[in-house]
Amino acid sequence: MNIPSSPPKTNPYNNHRKARKTGEVDDLYYYLDYDRRGSPQSNSSRLVPELETTLEADEQDRIFQKLNDYLSNGMFNFFAKHQFPIPIDPGKRRVRKASDREWHEWLELAIALCEKRMIPKTLLHNERIKEFVTILQNSGEIRHVVAHPSRPLKSDMGVFQLISAGIHVAQIIKDWDGMEDMLKVKENTEAIIAKRRRRRESIKKHVRFLEQYAESEGLD
Template structure:
């Protein structure tokens, strides 16, 4: 049997904490005034009204960490060190698009291999016939939903890493954002290599040997290209 941890509700934005709504305490509810209640009961529409509250855990017992010295803060606020950026815009776009496309193929093959269902939302979603029929963010959302609904057995993942699965998928989400938005600022060399590495980890956990090899080759090529210009 596999070990599962509840991940909470999943949204396309990947927000977990914001999706959690705690159960209201009895004090958060107040009955309507008696006159209205009597009228409502006479009409068969008696109900409770929730009292709005802006309080949260930060309004309860809390602490503050002592503020650092002005000298220490001044050191932190100095101009950030320059990180080398040797790849021009179109080179970065080409690399990230290649990673994005390979990951979409990887997800497509994984879903097809194990015959996982793809919801079509009452006909609103187009059927999938090729990897490009879904954005990478949509593939990630699908895989996350399959995992949290316990549709993906741990045995089909590398080393049964079901607990790490969603984290690894989340780490790759910037890929699609970076490849899609052409107006973004240039990424430094380390960030580009980090994004390729995130893609490698996705291919690894999905146990896709060709995808992992292709992305690893891209990493080595990109690293060599960067070193030549350094």
């Protein structure tokens, strides 16, 4: 049975400004039909799949601190090599070395330069100036996880997403040393996770064997 589409309505939040972007709500709008019976969200007993988490908190902290340091060092060299200006802030000491600013501060400085169109595209890998801000922003969470050690653990996928974000930043600013260092972090992390997964699978197989043996022997 086809459910009739809802008729167009006047947008109650319209501020008489003409829509300029695809997806921006204009004067008329409508809602999508939603079949609650066929939606997987309607099954309240269905469990949400959990992403695997292998690394301990201290291991994740070390990984994210390395990313913070590599990224800060790469951006310090990027600013120094190309002589980009750093605003004088009375509340902060002048930058003498990469560690004088955390990664999120370097991030803000680089994004500000982009917004002022002060970074020539020729300085970036494949001249990807239009992607630069997005690539920088993707690495922004690294600052959060470094600054909040009591945060919930990241899943393995979440850890690799942040490592990948850092690698892409190093690539676009042509920080080949930083990129190589973070690729090593990725490889080492993959090796640790793979080893522990193999160990867990081995333990599970051993437990299943013991359970089957106990059942066959009639043991409790």
